[in-house]
Structures are given as structure tokens and as C-alpha cells.
Amino acid sequence: MKKLLLILSALPFFVSAQNFHFSARVGMAGYQGDLKPKTVSFSQTSFLGSLGVRYDLTERITARSYFSLTSLRGDDKKGTATNQTRNLNFKTSLFEWEAGVQYNILDPNYSWWIPYVYAGFGIYHFNPYTKDENGAKTFLKPLATEGTDYKLTQFCIPFGIGIDRSLNEDMRVGFEMGYRKLFTDHIDDVSGYYVDQATLLAAKGQKSVDLAYRGDEVGAGPYPPAGTVRGNPKNKDGYFYIGFTYTLRFYFDKYKEIAGLPAYKRNKRAGCPSTRY
Numbered sequence: 001m002k003k004l005l006l007i008l009s010a011l012p013f014f015v016s017a018q019n020f021h022f023s024a025r026v027g028m029a030g031y032q033g034d035l036k037p038k039t040v041s042f043s044q045t046s047f048l049g050s051l052g053v054r055y056d057l058t059e060r061i062t063a064r065s066y067f068s069l070t071s072l073r074g075d076d077k078k079g080t081a082t083n084q085t086r087n088l089n090f091k092t093s094l095f096e097w098e099a100g101v102q103y104n105i106l107d108p109n110y111s112w113w114i115p116y117v118y119a120g121f122g123i124y125h126f127n128p129y130t131k132d133e134n135g136a137k138t139f140l141k142p143l144a145t146e147g148t149d150y151k152l153t154q155f156c157i158p159f160g161i162g163i164d165r166s167l168n169e170d171m172r173v174g175f176e177m178g179y180r181k182l183f184t185d186h187i188d189d190v191s192g193y194y195v196d197q198a199t200l201l202a203a204k205g206q207k208s209v210d211l212a213y214r215g216d217e218v219g220a221g222p223y224p225p226a227g228t229v230r231g232n233p234k235n236k237d238g239y240f241y242i243g244f245t246y247t248l249r250f251y252f253d254k255y256k257e258i259a260g261l262p263a264y265k266r267n268k269r270a271g272c273p274s275t276r277y
Contacts, residue, residue, distance in 0.1 A: 019057075020250035025050035025066065025176065027243020034190040034231040035074030035088060040240060044078065046071040048241050053250075054102070059109055062102040064118065070094050072126070072239055074188050085220040086230075090128040090140065090188045094239070096180075098122035098158045112166050114174075119159040122180065127152050128189045130211060138211065140189040143204050145212035146230060147195040150186040157181040162245065170249035179240045187237040196226035 029048040032040060052066030075089040100120015108114050129139045141152065160178030167173060185191040194213060201209050212230075213223045224230075 018249065019055055021054040021056075021172075021247045022250055023050075023052045023054055023064070023066070023245060023247045025052070025068070025243045025245045027176075027241050029070040029072065029094075029239055029241040031072035031074050031188070031237070031239050033074060033185070033188045033235075033237035035076055035079065035083070035090060035188050037079045037083060044073050044075065046073065048243060050243070054247060059107050060104045062104065062116075063100075064102050064120075065097070065099040068094075068096040068098070070096075070241070072187065085215050085218065087214040087218050087220065088130075088188075088190055090130050090190075092126045092128045092187065094124055094126050096122055096124040096156070098156075100158060108164075108166065114164040114166070114172075115162070116164070117159075117161050118178075119157070122156045122158045123153065124156055124180070125153045126187055128187065130189075132207070132210065133217060138207065140211065143208035143211060145189060145200075145208055146192055147200065147203075148186075148191070150184060154182070154184055156183070164245070164247065172245075172247040174245040174247070175243075176245055177240070177242050180238055182236050182238050185231065185233055185236050187239075190231040192229075192231055192233045194224045194226060194228045194230050197223045199226075 025048070027048050028042070028045040030036075030040070030042060030045040036044065048068060048070035050066045050068040052064060054062050054064045056062050071091060071093050073089075073091040076083040076086050077089065098120055099122070100118050102116050102118040105115045105117070106113065127139060127141065129137055131137055141150065158178055158180050160176060162174055162176030164172040164174035197209055200212060209223065215221060216223070
């Protein structure tokens with residue numbers, strides 16, 4: 001009787017745990033914005049690492065969540081001639097949490113290859129900085145280089161495509177590409193127009209003036225008049241990544257801890273095609 005009660009109490013764990021998957025993602029992330037003339041390119045990319053979980057709601061629909069760490073950067077020196085005379089640059093570490101839904105185009109029970117699309121929502125944190133002529137690291141937000149303020153923690157919309165390859169019933173490897181729709185144009189601290197030099201000097205000091213306009217460092221002339229275009233406020237910033245994934249089903253043979261039980265047969269939902277019953 002005691003063994004039967006143990007079995008019954010463990011059944012909910014068996015049913016739910018076999019649909020959980022631990023997942024890791026490694027790849028490269030890149031920034032899109034005013035300091036990078038090409039919309040999407042693989043120059044100036046940085047390492048991205050993610051840890052997360054997936055949960056099979058049905059054979060085709062999977063809930064997913066990841067924590068990611070990467071960095072973004074952009075430099076006018078690597079852009080067009082116009083960019084080079086502006087001579088701005090930035091870097092930022094970026095922390096992101098995302099949650100969403102993945103739709104598997106093919107049924108994982110009947111196909112080794114599983115293409116999918118995903119979308120959801122996310123929260124990310126950034127803090128752009130640069131180095132001055134002396135090499136000193138300086139965070140840009142406190143300097144208000146355009147006379148505006150912005151939040152360093154914001155929402156984003158993640159979406160992308162990918163493909164998984166089942167190695168066996170419990171393990172998959174894959175390749176994924178994703179993009180983040182942002183609602184800010186300040187991830188690089190560049191958005192609109194130059195503010196009046198005297199006003200900026202009085203409000204934030206000489207360091208702010210020096211880093212708001214750096215064309216003088218490359219002989220492009222003095223600080224521009226107020227209202228001169230500095231960035232493009234009509235186009236929001238964004239970032240993207242490409243990466244490889246590894247997914248492992250979360251399942252422990254708890255039945256072996258209960259003496260006398262036979263081997264437990266799992267439901268093969270979202271499992272390996274060759275073992276489908």
C-alpha cells in the first residue's frame with residue numbers, strides 16, 4: 001500500500017517533467033543603429049551566451065525562456081566617410097530575459113529535423129560607454145550628450161527562426177537566428193540632434209561637450225550649431241544574433257528509487273521519431 005501511494009504521488013512529476021528541456025545557446029550578437037551604416041552585418045559582433053528552458057505544450061507548440069548575456073558595439077571609424085567625420089563610438093554589456101512561444105513546423109515525433117519560428121517578449125538592460133582621448137572609460141547616459149534622458153532597462157520584442165536536429169529521444173542540437181525589436185534609439189547614445197554647446201557645458205560640464213562631438217579629434221571642424229543632425233530618431237536601434245543550441249530533456253528515473261517497480265515507459269510525445277509507438 002505504501003509503494004502504491006508513492007507511485008500515485010510521483011505520477012504528476014513524471015507527466016510534467018518529461019516535457020521540460022534545459023537549453024543552452026552560444027553564438028554572436030550584433031548591433032543595428034546610427035553608428036553602423038549597414039542594417040545587418042556580421043562586423044563588430046560579440047559573443048553571446050544563453051541558458052534557458054523549454055516546455056512542450058503540444059507536439060507543435062513549445063513555451064520557452066532564456067537568460068542571455070552579450071555585448072554590443074559600434075564605431076564610426078568603421079563606417080562611411082560621413083560617419084568617420086562624426087567619429088562617435090560606444091560599447092555596452094547587455095543582459096536579457098526573454099519568454100515566448102515556439103511553433104514547430106514539423107512534428108518532432110515524426111521528423112529528425114524540426115524547423116521552427118518563435119516570438120515573445122523580453123526585458124533587457126544596457127549602459128553605453130565610450131573611452132575618451134586618454135583611454136578613460138566613461139558612461140554616456142549621465143552626460144546627456146543630446147540633452148535627453150532614457151531608461152537603461154526596457155522591453156523588447158524577440159522573434160526569430162531556427163532548426164533542431166534530434167540526436168535521440170532526449171537530446172537535440174540546433175541553429176537559431178533572432179532579432180530584437182526595440183523601443184529606444186539610445187542604445188548607442190545617439191539619436192537626434194546636437195544641443196547648444198554652451199547649454200550642454202553649463203548643464204553637464206566639459207566632458208559631456210567633448211564626447212557629444214568628437215569630429216574635432218579627426219580634424220572635422222568645431223562643435224556644430226544647435227539643431228545639426230547627430231543621428232536618425234526615426235529609426236529605432238536593434239540587435240540580432242546567430243547561434244547554436246543544445247537542448248536536453250529534463251527527466252530523472254525516479255521510479256528506480258522505489259524498490260520493486262519495473263522500468264517506466266515514457267510518453268514519446270515530442271521525442272525521437274524512431275521510438276514513436
